[in-house]
Amino acid sequence: MLAVQESGDAPVTIYGRLPGVAEAIAAAYRSHGIVVRHGRPPCGRPTASRWPGTVAGSAAATGSDDEPLESAILILDADAVESLFGEGHPRPSRRRLRACESDCCQLGLAAVATRGARRVLVVCDVRRLSFGQRMRARRWVRNLAHRIDYESSINGFDELATALAEIGTDEEVGFVAAAAVDWHRRGQVGSAALPGRLPISGADRHAPTALCDVSRAGAGRPGSVPSRPW
Numbered sequence: 001m002l003a004v005q006e007s008g009d010a011p012v013t014i015y016g017r018l019p020g021v022a023e024a025i026a027a028a029y030r031s032h033g034i035v036v037r038h039g040r041p042p043c044g045r046p047t048a049s050r051w052p053g054t055v056a057g058s059a060a061a062t063g064s065d066d067e068p069l070e071s072a073i074l075i076l077d078a079d080a081v082e083s084l085f086g087e088g089h090p091r092p093s094r095r096r097l098r099a100c101e102s103d104c105c106q107l108g109l110a111a112v113a114t115r116g117a118r119r120v121l122v123v124c125d126v127r128r129l130s131f132g133q134r135m136r137a138r139r140w141v142r143n144l145a146h147r148i149d150y151e152s153s154i155n156g157f158d159e160l161a162t163a164l165a166e167i168g169t170d171e172e173v174g175f176v177a178a179a180a181v182d183w184h185r186r187g188q189v190g191s192a193a194l195p196g197r198l199p200i201s202g203a204d205r206h207a208p209t210a211l212c213d214v215s216r217a218g219a220g221r222p223g224s225v226p227s228r229p230w
Contacts, residue, residue: 012070014073015038020077069111072121085136119162121163
């Protein structure tokens, strides 16, 4: 079992489909010498043991469930988000939304309860969505993050830090990846996240962070969004 000596030394698990956003974020972590493991994409069907696209230099999901974990990143990629909110789904199915939300919540809670994760980041890729679709996706993913934080809290994990990030353009992939590494190493988001919304957008691309803290543990920090009951 991997020993955890101090914050930032334990591995990161990225739940997302490779390549794409998951690999961009994984590469940013590896460039800082941080161990990255991959888990199955949220809101999708589990694969047999590994899911397509595992890359050299990253630990596969298989055999990693007993390793201590510092940070968990759940990536709702463009395919998943479009299937929920895209043109073919003007009114997203409540059943599908609930199923996806529950799956994400279970992944996040398992990372916290069984592997000791102290941080959960939810990344939402809205590049294929229209303005109205993005607004619906934002509301939903914010509720999802609040639910993970709330359910962790009522199960005794009060110090969990929960954050959000949104990817709206291709150039913002690298911006979010860099901010995610900083979030893992520092233990909190930076001070320039805009309260009350998912920050990454054209107006925010020059800010020092692309993440928004929505957790009870982060309440009162600069860049945090006041928590609310689920």
